Amino acid sequence: MNEMVAMVDDPRFAEHRARGPHPEQPARLSAARAGAKAALDDDATLMIEAPHATRDLLERVHTASYLGELDRSLEVGWGNLDADTFCSPGTREAALRAAGGAAALASALMDGRARRGVALLRPPGHHAEADRAMGFCLLNNVAVAAEAAIAAGAERVAIVDWDVHHGNGTQHAFEDRADVLFVSLHQFPFYPGTGPATDIGKGAGTGHTLNIAFPGACGDAAYGEAFRRAVLPALRSHRPDIVLVSAGYDAHAQDPLASMELSTEAYGAMTTAIVDVAEALGHGRVGFLLEGGYDLQALEASVHATLRAAQGERVALPEGRPRAAAADAIEAAVRAHERAHTNKGDR
Numbered sequence: 001m002n003e004m005v006a007m008v009d010d011p012r013f014a015e016h017r018a019r020g021p022h023p024e025q026p027a028r029l030s031a032a033r034a035g036a037k038a039a040l041d042d043d044a045t046l047m048i049e050a051p052h053a054t055r056d057l058l059e060r061v062h063t064a065s066y067l068g069e070l071d072r073s074l075e076v077g078w079g080n081l082d083a084d085t086f087c088s089p090g091t092r093e094a095a096l097r098a099a100g101g102a103a104a105l106a107s108a109l110m111d112g113r114a115r116r117g118v119a120l121l122r123p124p125g126h127h128a129e130a131d132r133a134m135g136f137c138l139l140n141n142v143a144v145a146a147e148a149a150i151a152a153g154a155e156r157v158a159i160v161d162w163d164v165h166h167g168n169g170t171q172h173a174f175e176d177r178a179d180v181l182f183v184s185l186h187q188f189p190f191y192p193g194t195g196p197a198t199d200i201g202k203g204a205g206t207g208h209t210l211n212i213a214f215p216g217a218c219g220d221a222a223y224g225e226a227f228r229r230a231v232l233p234a235l236r237s238h239r240p241d242i243v244l245v246s247a248g249y250d251a252h253a254q255d256p257l258a259s260m261e262l263s264t265e266a267y268g269a270m271t272t273a274i275v276d277v278a279e280a281l282g283h284g285r286v287g288f289l290l291e292g293g294y295d296l297q298a299l300e301a302s303v304h305a306t307l308r309a310a311q312g313e314r315v316a317l318p319e320g321r322p323r324a325a326a327a328d329a330i331e332a333a334v335r336a337h338e339r340a341h342t343n344k345g346d347r
Contacts, residue, residue, distance in 0.1 A: 015090025035303030050101030163248025166195030188213035249293030
């Protein structure tokens with residue numbers, strides 16, 4: 001339990017706030033911080049500053065026209081970018097530093113300052129498309145982190161998105177590329193309505209997108225089986241130089257916005273499994289970037305479980321037989337992934 005963990009945090013992340021009640025609230029950050037503080041020893045934590053993301057790095061993920069439009073919208077202060085996504089006078093600083101902090105974390109992992117990392121980011125990012133904000137997200141933090149890792153020397157990156165909502169923006173950023181594997185476990189059909197098992201990437205990226213599109217109320221056994229049958233084989237085959245996790249905690253049983261029914265311990269188990277793959281690849285680089293999670297108690301406990309496992313506390317993947325609909329979802333993902341690689345002639 002003495003693994004050094006790089007951590008990105010910034011008080012300005014809390015300045016992104018809605019005028020009235022909203023599930024994506026600054027109290028989420030307080031809960032995540034409490035979970036991290038309880039899990040990490042001060043002498044094993046490397047604090048990483050969250051600078052503004054550079055325009056060059058942002059334009060690898062987002063269109064120049066969208067970035068210009070976003071700048072103009074955020075100058076206004078209070079407002080809405082879509083029906084779900086708000087902005088406030090503190091949003092510009094928070095969003096630019098969240099994306100910049102994600103990039104800084106990836107760079108720290110790539111240059112050897114630490115092998116594990118966590119970025120406690122607000123606003124979240126995985127729904128942000130190249131040309132628009134959506135789903136509480138303005139800039140796609142994990143996609144920016146992946147580009148930063150590649151700029152720092154990674155030849156292959158893997159992104160595992162365990163947020164209960166499909167990471168549509170992240171998938172679309174990389175679905176035509178072979179150097180970035182995108183794996184998503186999510187409730188389906190559900191917001192944002194994307195991510196069926198048949199989405200496997202396109203062009204050069206065919207076979208490098210893996211969607212496990214679960215019905216609701218699957219629970220731990222389904223995620224354990226999905227990891228054994230689909231997620232871990234895909235990671236081993238891709239052989240990434242770094243694994244980035246879109247760490248949303250809204251699949252937790254206590255979360256008010258979804259119905260997946262995961263336990264707190266499941267997050268420790270998924271972390272252990274991902275870390276084991278990274279260790280087997282010889283580098284051990286895994287970074288966790290905060291996405292969703294809207295029950296504060298569950299968020300705090302799940303961040304704690306994740307970071308304890310990231311430091312070496314071992315939690316076994318859940319056992320048990322998934323219910324039939326969940327088993328079918330796993331089988332659909334496995335078959336789609338296998339067909340993609342067979343059609344490409346992969347060995």
